[in-house]
Amino acid sequence: MIEIIERSCYNETFGTEKLPIAKVEKMEINGLRVQASYNSDGHLVVRALQGKGSDGYPNDTLVVFDQAASDVIISFCRTIGINEQFVNLVAKHATQLPF
Numbered sequence: 001m002i003e004i005i006e007r008s009c010y011n012e013t014f015g016t017e018k019l020p021i022a023k024v025e026k027m028e029i030n031g032l033r034v035q036a037s038y039n040s041d042g043h044l045v046v047r048a049l050q051g052k053g054s055d056g057y058p059n060d061t062l063v064v065f066d067q068a069a070s071d072v073i074i075s076f077c078r079t080i081g082i083n084e085q086f087v088n089l090v091a092k093h094a095t096q097l098p099f
């Protein structure tokens with residue numbers, strides 16, 4: 001399951017007091033299987049495969065990070081010690097991925 005959480009904060013006035021209010025919206029993406037890839041445009045992609053629809057075609061949801069966000073995520077993975085060899089392997093095969 002992938003959960004996307006959007007948060008926004010604002011001040012609400014109650015009488016003479018301003019109090020901070022947090023608004024939270026959540027979206028869940030469920031799938032039978034999750035794939036992660038790095039495409040030739042430099043974008044990380046997370047794909048949640050949800051099986052086949054009644055027409056026989058696969059149903060899926062893609063979460064695509066732009067290049068700037070992808071760079072931040074890759075930098076974080078390197079910082080915490082994700083194997084450099086694995087990162088290079090993903091980048092090498094990026095153009096061979098189906099999406």
